Amino acid sequence: MNQPGEDFYCDEALSGRTPVTVVAETADVLAFEHTRPFWPVHVVVVPKRHVPSLTDLGEADEALLGRVLAVVRQVAADVEREHGACRVLTNLGRYQDSKHLHFHVCSGAPRHPDTD
Template sequence: MECVFCHIVRGEAAAHLVYEDRAVVAFLDARPLFEGHVLVVPREHLPTLTDLPPQLLGPYYAVVRRLAGAVQTAMGAEGSFVAANNRVSQSVPHFHTHVVPRRRKDGLRGFFWPRGRYPDAARAAEVARRVREVVSADGAG
C-alpha cells in the first residue's frame, strides 16, 4: 500500500507545508478539526511511536512543541490539543502527531471518548504494577 504521507514528504503529493527539516515535515491536515490543524510526521516511514528511534524522539517532539505554540499564535487560539494515535484509529499508518488549535467552548470535550474511573484503589495499583513491570523489563525505567 502506498503511504500518502510518504508521498507528501517526497513532494509527490500536494500539501500545505508549514515546516520541514532533515527529519520532520509538518503540513495542514486535509480534513481539519479546526482551521490550523497541523500534522507532524517523521520523514522516514515509521508506522507507530514505538518505531520512532530514540535519537529522533527529541528532535521530533521539539518540532511538535514549536508547532503547538506557532499554531496557537497564528490562529489566535487560547490553547492547543496535541495527540497521536498508535495503530488504533490511526487513519494513515505513518506515525503522526496532530496539533489542533483550541478555544473554550469550541465543541470538543476533553478526549473524544467517554472516560471512567478505576473500580477501586486495588485495581489501579494492579494496573500500575503491570505497566511498571514492562517498563522495567524493557530498560526504560
C-alpha cells in the same frame, strides 16, 4: 512492511504526489497543514523517514523521536500563542489510519463533515 494505501505520509505527502502547505521543516521532520482538516487549525507533524507509530519506532531511534517532538513543541507553541489554546494528539492501533507516526496540532471546535 506497509500495504499500499496504509501510509499517506510516505505515499503522498512526503513523495510530493499530494501537495502540502509547509508550516515548519527540518532535515528530519515536516509539519504541514492537514489536507482534510478536522479543526479550523490542523497541522500534522511527521518524520521524513518511515516510522510506524509512537509505540513502534521500527528502525528509527529515540533521537529521531526527540527531533519530531521538538517540531511538535514549536508548532504547538505558535498555535497556542496565535489562538490561545491547542491540542496535540497521536493515534495508535486501529485508531491510526495512516501507519506512519504523526502528531496532530489543532485548535478550535471540531468541524463536522455534514456542515462544511
